[in-house]
Amino acid sequence: MAGRWLEEFREGEVIRHAITRTVTEADNVSFSVQTMNPQPLHIDRHFSAATEWGQPLVNSLLTLGIMIGISVHETTLGTTLGNLGMSDVAFPAPVFHGDTLRVETEVISARPSRSRPGQGIVVFEHRAKNQHGTLVAQCRRSALIMSDSYREAV
Helix, strand or coil, X not given: CXXXXXXXXXXXXXXXXXXXXXXXXXXXXXXXXHCCCCCHHHHCHHHHHCCCXXXXXXXXXXXXXXXXXXXXXXXXXXXXXXXXXXXXXXXXXXXXXXXXXXXXXXXXXXXXXXXXXXXXXXXXXXXXXXXXXXXXXXXEEEEEEECHHHHHHC
């Protein structure tokens, strides 16, 4: 698997992910409709034109999902047992249709689990910036990760 095992994470390491993603209007409208979010700021161009933004905003939960999704290949692909939680989620600047997101992940901590042998907890801080280098999203994510001993047992 491309993901890393617990022992491969180093506190303070910053991973600059190779994948980038341009967010389209179709992405935003489809995500908003699928998640039952009728907020006109996301799906109504006429309504949005009358706001301070002058155009639709990308749904912040889509931005969050893309940010974390971009990180998966180089962090947890095939080595995670699940997310334990997210905190400190912030969206300091808006994302618009046509913006391209690039992501970096900092490893805040990595430690063996006290209650689950062969597993550990890694805390990540994900940060997404648009094509201008403006920070548009960030969050801390705790994940349950397989250790080398888990890999050897399966």
